[in-house]
Amino acid sequence: MIQEFKLPDLGEGLTESEIVSWHVAVGDTVQLNQVIGEVETAKAVVELPSPYAGIVTAITHEPGTTVEVGEVIIAFEVPAEGGPAAEAVDPAQKRVPTLVGYGADPESSKRPARRARAFAATSTTTMPQPAAEAAPAVVAAPVQARVQADRPRSTPPVRKLARDMGIDLAELVGSGERGLITRDDVLSFAGDPSQGAGVAATAPSASAVGTPAGAGNAAREVRTPIKGVRKFTAAAVAKSAFTAPHVTEFLTVDVTAGMEFLAKLRAKREFSDVKLTPLTLAARAVCLGIARQPSLNSRWDEGAKEIVTMNYVNLGIAAATPRGLVVPNIKDAQLLGMHGLAAAVGELATVARSGKTQPADLAGGTFSITNIGVFGIDAGTPILNSGEAGILALGAVRNTPWEHQGGIALRQVMTLSLSFDHRLVDGEQGSRFLADVGAVMSDPAMALALS
Amino acid sequence: MLDASAISGASPQPGIHQLIAADGTSVADEELAPLVADVDDDQLLQLYSDMVTIRRIDVEATALQRQGQLALWPPMLGQEASQAGSLHALTMDDFIFPTYRENGVAYLRGADLAGIMSTWRGSANTGWDPHKFNMATPQIIIGAQTLHATGYAMGLVLDGKEALSIAYLGDGASSQGDVHESMVFAASFQAPVIFFCQNNHWAISEPVGLQAHAPIAGRAPGYGIPSMRVDGNDVLAVLAATRWAANRARSGGGPSFIEAVTYRMGAHTTADDPTRYRGVTELEEWGARDPIARVRAFLQGRGRLDEAAEAGVAARADTMAAELRNGCINMPDPAPMTVFDNVYTTEHAILDRQRDHYERYLAAFATTEGTTLEGSRS
Structure with a gap:
């Protein structure tokens, strides 16, 4: 008779495991408790001892595939007098009555x-x-x-x-x-x-x-259907927050010189048609920083089991719109100078506010900036735009007593908050990147040294 | 042997007592040897057979967990000498307070193999009748059983009995407050309790050196409890050391502490992956000190383990493994309502209400599935 073996819960409360290897093939004769393969759970790589003595008749999952607890992974032709082993029943089914603890059935575990x-x-x-x-x-x-x-x-x-x-x-x-x-x-x-x-x-x-x-009771609670931008945003941030291990670092910098630099540019005729803000300078600083720390501009490709590092920067700018949050991006931002970036940010913001942002503008981002400073906020722990490796939050520029040339002076100070995907970016790269961005923000001349 | 007076002012690194070295040769130990002078080759062969059997049980149970038949299993691989040696120093009047890893002790005490498995299968709260075997149910709370053992031993004194209690604990438990409180009480009341600490070198993933900068046995004298460090992979030495402690307890000598220095060759439990935290050299090093291999070599050296004897030992182990497997996979699921049994010995209003609700909940399934409360779904 044919006996199927279903993947059991090999740890305490696991719902799936990955088949690492099979040590047997269809047609092989196996002994009871003979190691037939290896599976990797969230906790450990473990060997699977055969629950039957018999002949392997089917192997239903190739190495590398992830299998849910309760799925058949291998089948055996077992002599009818296979003894007590024949009594072995579906572990997942048997666990159903447990109701508490880790005995969850596959359905509920999903x-x-x-x-x-x-x-x-x-x-x-x-x-x-x-x-x-x-x-x-x-x-x-x-x-x-x-x-x-x-x-x-x-x-x-x-x-x-x-x-x-x-x-x-x-x-x-x-x-x-x-x-x-x-x-x-x-x-x-x-x-x-x-x-x-x-x-x-x-x-x-x-x-x-x-x-x-x-x-009649609406005054106390309002129910709003989850749809549109809210639905999309919710799904995107939830996916990002629960797939990418976030690390957030903070750097508070004296940006007085950066603000003076922006003021200087504003006075120039060629910049008269664009709006220069700390965001413009930050966008430039990010592009420069990415050139030195490319891991901040990479992507985790789970399917291909590869890390993709982009040699271009599609710089996302988080925009609050009447419909909700959207993050359109500036394509090939690394090619743009201050004027180009200022123009691109201005256009992108105008389009976003009018609600006419196209799907193409939202797709393909590689790094994002969110300017929470415009709301008077100093710092935060931004959630990565799904699929990206880093996001920088700009805090408000405040006049603050600050150490300056050995004394205390009223300086323009802001906090930069950088979240990054720790799968892709180590603390070292993230920290160096943030320090570079901070250096350019506090002294734009540093851009000459970085590029 | 160390006692409180001997260790004060002396080296905090007591030597490790041994009678059979890792290569199977005899070691002279003046203190331990007289305690096992009566153990002849036949008895040693029995100890050998016990160790082989509990190792086989351990292997089978580990396989059954991987096959989905047990929810969890705490392997005892490498600790067979500590378990078998200590158990054989006890009488049935002595009360055992084990951890969850003393499944070898439970088997050797006489507990039914399927019963032992029932707890790990999630079918029962306890695998044996504690009063029948004078052995408490496996203690999951680290170190809590030392309090129970001490209290029980204090009770034995009040009852005027000659028996003792033994608390099994691990190196990790030695850091628990409960264990220290137990030792204070045991010393204060001179309770006939044995603290049998299997130092298997790993408290899950924490190496023993992290929480014990000096040998754990060195702590007990600070409470006024004589202690001994023994090779936990030497079944004869463990038997002798436990007899030393048992003799003290039975003769009104009060508590004793044994540190059996052994090694957990397997995972903490089947849900653990030790390769993440320990190196392979440790396994090789301790594999060379295997408790079973040394007794095999010892007995072979004395011409007491021929092929027939070895086959007999293996046959017993295989029989027990088959019995364990049969008992485990043919174990009926408990009736759902039994979850309320043995919670309180008397009527309990809250529990009664829960029982009633649960009964009605289950009844909602009954009409369509032909399932009764006594039955189980399959």
Whole structure:
């Protein structure tokens, strides 16, 4: 008989492992506990001892692939009198009743946060709460509206029943209190599938009923659909924050000379058509700094298992727009001088504010600057624009008592905050880069020495 | 042998007692030798067989974890002499307070192999009846069992019994406050307790040198507890040292501390990757001091381990491994409601409410799946 071996949880609470190597091939005869391969978990590289004595009939995942706990990775032809080994059953299945601890089944491990939230939302049905009953009109509508956006309200056993019967709860409208889908709802739906269309048709009205009821209570909470720029931004920052290990460094510099330099340029006729700001100088300083520390301008290519270092700088500028945050970038910013950068920033800002930024302007960025100083803020820990290795936040330029030529003077001082992806950039490179940017900001003549 | 008076003012680096060297030759040790003068070759062969068997159990359990049959397993590879040697110095009246790694001790004490596995499979809170075997359940909290052992030993004195208690602990536990409090109480009340510290050199990923700049055995005399440092890979020396401590306890001599210097050849648990923190030279160095190999060499040198004897030892180990595997993978899942058993000995209102809720929750599954509370899903 054929026995499949499913990837077990090899650590405590792991959800997946990578196949490192197979020591056996299809057709090989293996002994019980013979090492058949190696897998790497988040914790360790471990050897897999064969759970059966028999002949390998299939290897379903090649080395290098990541496999979820519970997936079949290898199969064996085992003699029928294979003994107790034949009793070995799917570890993932067996773990289901555990309910707590690390015995999570593969399904729940894929989306633990979602399950946790949903359980909180449905807990009122499993444990009667008189307080909620007392004011159903107040409570019901917001819950209903929220659940419509998330998933149908039900209880775990009913959800499982529906899943087992192949019924999508979204097609049902619950008859229970506050729209709860009950066991009877599922069973009656299953008994008369033609009901489906009719039931589904009532769904919008249920939602509509909920909305006005909720409106009476709207003053305390406002519900805004997650969409558009907000949705995109949320996904992008969440992805960035949880894939790139961020490190943020700060450098406070005396930029008096830099501000004087900008004032000098403003007085020149050839700069009369552009707006020169500390951001312009910072953009130039970043391009110079990247030339010396190329790792700040690189990208982690997980698919190819390669680090891509760009020889061009597409400099993103974070812009607050009525629609939300967008980060259009200046293509080939390394080729531009102060005038070119000032012009590009001005155009990019104008387009962004008018809401006409094109997707192409947002794509392909390699490094970003965010100017939080315009809001009077000194420093922050910016989140990387997804896929980029570094982001620089410019703080406000403030008149500050500062050490100057051996004494205390009122100087123009600002703080630079640099976040970088620690997978790509070591502390040394990040620090040197930030020091270079700071050097140019405090003394633009340093640009001559850096380039 | 060291006692409190001997160590005061003396070197804080007590020597390591040994009776069988790593190459299988005898070592003369005036203090230990008389304690095991009665151990003949047959008994040593039994100790050898015990060590081979618990190593085989350890290998099988590690494999079962990799095969998804156990949630976790703490390997004891390399510590067989410390476990087997110490256990054989005890009587069934003595009470054992183990850590989670004393699975070899539990087997040799008589606990059922499947029972031992049930805890690591997540099927039961305890793998054996503590009162039947006079052995507490595996202590997960580092060092907590030393308090229990000390308290139990104080109780033995009050009851006028001749038995003792033994607390197993590791080098990592020696840094725990509980362990130090235990030693203060044990000394204050002259409790018949043995602190049996297996210094396996690694507290998960922390080397012993980090928390013990001098030998751990050197700490006990500071509390007024005589201590001994023994080669933890020498089963005969461990047996002798534990007998020394047991004799003291039984004769009203109070507590003793043994540091069995051994080495954890495997991972801390199956969820650990020791290659991340220790070098391979350590493994080679300690592999050459293997507890089993030296007894094999010793017995072979005396003509006591021929092929037939070796085959007999291997057969016992394989039988136990097969029994362990069978018991483990055929273990029924516990009925869900049993989770509420053995929480309180008396009625408990909060627990009753939880039980009721959980019962109703499970009942919601029952009508469609044909599952009852007594059954388990498969």
